[in-house]
Amino acid sequence: MARKKNSSGEITGPRVRAAALRLFARYGYAAVSMRQIAAEVGVQASALYRYTPDKQSLLFDLMQAHLAELLDSYAALPGTDDPVAALEQFTRFHIRFHTARSDAVFIAYMELRNLEPANFARIEAMRRQYEAHLQAILERGQAAGVFAVPDAKLATYALIAMLTGVNTWYREGGRLSLARVEDIYWNMVRQAVGV
Amino acid sequence: MARKKNSSGEITGPRVRAAALRLFARYGYAAVSMRQIAAEVGVQASALYRYTPDKQSLLFDLMQAHLAELLDSYAALPGTDDPVAALEQFTRFHIRFHTARSDAVFIAYMELRNLEPANFARIEAMRRQYEAHLQAILERGQAAGVFAVPDAKLATYALIAMLTGVNTWYREGGRLSLARVEDIYWNMVRQAVGV
DNA sequence: GTCTATACCGCGATAGAC
DNA sequence: GTCTATCGCGGTATAGAC
Numbered sequence: 001m002a003r004k005k006n007s008s009g010e011i012t013g014p015r016v017r018a019a020a021l022r023l024f025a026r027y028g029y030a031a032v033s034m035r036q037i038a039a040e041v042g043v044q045a046s047a048l049y050r051y052t053p054d055k056q057s058l059l060f061d062l063m064q065a066h067l068a069e070l071l072d073s074y075a076a077l078p079g080t081d082d083p084v085a086a087l088e089q090f091t092r093f094h095i096r097f098h099t100a101r102s103d104a105v106f107i108a109y110m111e112l113r114n115l116e117p118a119n120f121a122r123i124e125a126m127r128r129q130y131e132a133h134l135q136a137i138l139e140r141g142q143a144a145g146v147f148a149v150p151d152a153k154l155a156t157y158a159l160i161a162m163l164t165g166v167n168t169w170y171r172e173g174g175r176l177s178l179a180r181v182e183d184i185y186w187n188m189v190r191q192a193v194g195v
Numbered sequence: 196m197a198r199k200k201n202s203s204g205e206i207t208g209p210r211v212r213a214a215a216l217r218l219f220a221r222y223g224y225a226a227v228s229m230r231q232i233a234a235e236v237g238v239q240a241s242a243l244y245r246y247t248p249d250k251q252s253l254l255f256d257l258m259q260a261h262l263a264e265l266l267d268s269y270a271a272l273p274g275t276d277d278p279v280a281a282l283e284q285f286t287r288f289h290i291r292f293h294t295a296r297s298d299a300v301f302i303a304y305m306e307l308r309n310l311e312p313a314n315f316a317r318i319e320a321m322r323r324q325y326e327a328h329l330q331a332i333l334e335r336g337q338a339a340g341v342f343a344v345p346d347a348k349l350a351t352y353a354l355i356a357m358l359t360g361v362n363t364w365y366r367e368g369g370r371l372s373l374a375r376v377e378d379i380y381w382n383m384v385r386q387a388v389g390v
Numbered sequence: 391g392t393c394t395a396t397a398c399c400g401c402g403a404t405a406g407a408c
Numbered sequence: 409g410t411c412t413a414t415c416g417c418g419g420t421a422t423a424g425a426c
Contacts, residue, residue, distance in 0.1 A: 012391080012392095026308070027308065028223065028225050028308060028309065030223050030225035030226035031225035031309065033418075033419060033420085034419080034420065034421085035418080035419080035420095043391090043392065043393090044392065044393060044394080045420085045421085046392080046393075046394085046395095046421080046422075046423095047391070047392050047393075049420095049421070049422080050391065050392085054420080054421075055420070055421095110305055113221065113222060113223060114223065114226065148386070149383075150378075150379050150382060151371075151379050154371075154376070154379050154380070155383065157360055157361075157363070157364055158357045158360060158380065158383055159357075160360070161356050161357050161359070161360025161363070162353045162354075162356050162357040162360070164356070165352055165353060165355070165356025165357070165360075166352075168352070168356070169352055176346075176349075181349070183345075184345050184346050184349050185349070185353065187345060188344075188350065188353055188387045188388075189387075191343070191386050191387050191388070191389050192383045192384075192386050192387035193383075193386070194386050207409080207410095228400075228401065228402080229401080229402060229403085230400080230401080230402090238409090238410065238411090239410065239411060239412080240402085240403085241403080241404075241405095241410075241411075241412085241413095242409070242410050242411075244402095244403070244404080245409060245410085249402075249403075250402070250403095
């Protein structure tokens with residue numbers, strides 16, 4: 001930290017991304033202008049172009065960072081050979097991770113169509129990578145005879161949709177604690193795969 | 196049919212709505228211009244205003260018509276006292292209805308935030324009405340002791356999310372027939388509620 | 391690193407001819 | 409019922425001063 005200079009240079013970048021995340025989630029990428037983002041940060045629109053080459057890159061970077069964190073966080077979990085334990089770990093991790101980042105999750109699902117083709121392909125590859133973790137767990141349980149799933153691929157889609165759906169209604173401080181929500185969903189997941 | 200005149204007046208309205216449905220689903224409401232919709236129909240943008248007062252009404256009408264058809268179609272199903280039979284009927288109906296209307300479903304979920312508050316409230320009320328049907332089935336099964344669901348409200352959200360998720364991957368002519376998809380999902384639903 | 395000023399474009403919507 | 413023409417606005421992005 002030898003060089004200090006004006007410290008705002010090191011703080012404005014993150015503030016731009018945070019403002020864009022919030023506004024894109026609330027109003028949608030196409031409906032949000034660079035002027036709005038700038039106003040949220042407290043600068044003029046032209047100043048944003050110090051931190052992103054254009055609006056599209058801003059969207060892509062947000063989605064890419066979100067999915068990278070998802071993959072890294074999941075990879076950091078302790079492994080387990082027991083398919084039931086692994087499925088419970090996945091279920092609880094997914095709910096906790098996603099409810100804590102509702103804006104990024106919303107954007108990552110809703111703004112896919114606003115990505116340029118090359119960016120879309122990269123994001124989709126990361127999403128498939130995450131889904132493959134769940135599918136692998138289901139296939140291990142199938143092979144071990146502890147899960148009753150007629151189709152591991154469909155069960156993967158079904159469970160991911162069900163778990164991500166928590167974000168559409170869960171609010172901190174609501175009727176149920178997150179721990180209780182996790183318990184209830186884990187119970188449904190377990191029954192759904194026939195354990 | 197006494198009056199004939201130029202018949203295009205009776206056909207352009209539906210074509211405008213069909214074009215808007217397709218384009219909104221593909222690119223998003225905010226990203227689609229009235230000029231694009233007009234080009235799809237083969238008229239000038241100003242001609243659209245014979246069929247809708249403005250762009251917002253076009254979006255609202257599409258969503259309203261979709262949800263009205265959903266509620267009407269569900270109401271037209273034969274009733275049943277058996278909660279298990281009712282849940283199976285709901286599951287198969289939901290998958291069939293939604294996969295057959297993927298554009299409208301996509302819009303009804305993704306464009307909620309682009310509705311003006313009054314329009315949003317009306318659409319949300321219709322969605323809640325549909326969800327209430329499923330919740331009532333779950334509560335009946337709970338009371339009869341045939342379902343093991345710790346929370347009927349959460350189970351409703353979980354099952355709707357799971358079933359609507361079919362739309363994200365199902366394509367006609369793919370690996371599985373729709374009947375097979377219905378079977379697989381009904382199996383997961385049944386197990387999830389503990390039957 | 392942020393500003394002002396601006397280029398250039400496309401937006402939703404309306405007026406009025408035919 | 410569709411057209412052409414147009415209004416007024418706000419969009420992304422850049423140039424160049426400070």
